[in-house]
Amino acid sequence: MDTVKPPPPLVVNQADVAEIVQMDDAHWGSAFKPLTPALDTLGEQERRQRPRLGMNLSRVPPGRSGCPFHAHAREDEVFYVLSGRGLFRYGAEVMEVGPGDCIACPAGTGIAHQLANPFDEDLVYLGVGLNDGHEVCTYPDSGKVMVRSLQRVGLLEATDYMQGEEARPRLLDMVPTRPRGAR
Numbered sequence: 403m404d405t406v407k408p409p410p411p412l413v414v415n416q417a418d419v420a421e422i423v424q425m426d427d428a429h430w431g432s433a434f435k436p437l438t439p440a441l442d443t444l445g446e447q448e449r450r451q452r453p454r455l456g457m458n459l460s461r462v463p464p465g466r467s468g469c470p471f472h473a474h475a476r477e478d479e480v481f482y483v484l485s486g487r488g489l490f491r492y493g494a495e496v497m498e499v500g501p502g503d504c505i506a507c508p509a510g511t512g513i514a515h516q517l518a519n520p521f522d523e524d525l526v527y528l529g530v531g532l533n534d535g536h537e538v539c540t541y542p543d544s545g546k547v548m549v550r551s552l553q554r555v556g557l558l559e560a561t562d563y564m565q566g567e568e569a570r571p572r573l574l575d576m577v578p579t580r581p582r583g584a585r
């Protein structure tokens with residue numbers, strides 16, 4: 403007998419949410435608690451059609467940055483600092499942030515952003531943004547590109563538009579699967 407899984411709660415207390423820790427090397431990594439499980443129930447296909455808003459409680463330990471300098475094509479992000487201090491990099495600007503600061507990072511501007519914590523206590527903030535299945539991020543410091551719908555992060559190589567294409571397009575030799583007029 404299949405049991406029906408109850409829907410995720412609409413109300414959660416951050417104290418009851420397990421922290422997800424992602425630490426890489428000595429200076430990269432952070433921890434977060436997903437605070438909106440009721441908004442995370444869409445499958446990948448549905449998420450591509452209808453992105454969902456979400457919020458995390460994030461913690462960046464001293465001497466770390468949670469992610470590389472990046473620019474979003476489609477996902478606006480907002481960060482609200484609860485405690486600690488950090489550095490916020492936005493394009494060529496760098497500024498110190500602390501409790502009570504609200505940081506807006508609009509998508510589609512081509513301006514990259516990053517938070518880091520060079521100080522001696524955890525930087526804790528709320529992060530709010532979309533989870534868009536068609537998101538594309540660029541990483542100016544490394545030249546990487548992330549294409550979420552392809553589930554890939556990598557480096558692009560400049561090529562001519564027709565490079566790699568066959569001399570004769572395959573379509574010229576294909577038989578229609580539907581006769582003309584059939585729909």
